[in-house]
Amino acid sequence: MDLTDPPRRPRAESIVPMINVVFLLLIFFLMTSRLAQPEPFDVTPPEAALDTEAKADAVLHIDAEGQMHFDGAGGEAAIARLAAASTDSAAVQLRADAGLEAAVLARILRQLAAAGLSRAELAVRPQ
Numbered sequence: 001m002d003l004t005d006p007p008r009r010p011r012a013e014s015i016v017p018m019i020n021v022v023f024l025l026l027i028f029f030l031m032t033s034r035l036a037q038p039e040p041f042d043v044t045p046p047e048a049a050l051d052t053e054a055k056a057d058a059v060l061h062i063d064a065e066g067q068m069h070f071d072g073a074g075g076e077a078a079i080a081r082l083a084a085a086s087t088d089s090a091a092v093q094l095r096a097d098a099g100l101e102a103a104v105l106a107r108i109l110r111q112l113a114a115a116g117l118s119r120a121e122l123a124v125r126p127q
Contacts, residue, residue, distance in 0.1 A: 039095075040069040046098040048124040057093075058086045059123075062108060064099035076111075083115040091119040 041063050060082055061069045070078040071085065086092060092112065096105060112120055 037071075040074075041067075043095050043097045044099075045095060045123050045125045047127050049127055057089075058082055058091075059093045059095055060112075062094060062096040062100055062105070064097040066100060066104040066108070068108065079111050079115050082112075083117060086117060091121060092117050093121045093123055095123045 040061055043061055043063060058070070060078065063069075068075060068078040070082045073081045082092060094105075094108075109120060
């Protein structure tokens with residue numbers, strides 16, 4: 001009869017600290033990230049000499065045919081939703097396609113002014 005203790009296996013490394021680190025990193029990235037909606041359609045901005053970047057938070061997307069889009073709304077509803085969302089600042093960023101006619105852009109600018117948005121910044125590509 002053998003009364004000695006059976007040989008113990010060496011203790012395996014614990015995976016719990018690694019899981020804790022992964023979850024802490026996940027929480028960190030979720031808290032510090034800023035989720036943005038995808039652009040409603042592809043827009044190729046016009047080229048221009050770039051002095052400063054556009055700083056307005058509200059972005060109105062305009063395609064080559066003059067269709068507008070803001071925060072899930074299109075057309076005239078986009079301007080109404082944009083005016084409602086921009087109550088604290090009157091600045092709006094326009095991401096217009098390079099193929100957009102100037103007359104259509106002028107009409108949109110008049111609509112923005114009528115809605116109370118007095119300042120528009122046109123997003124461009126650097127030359």
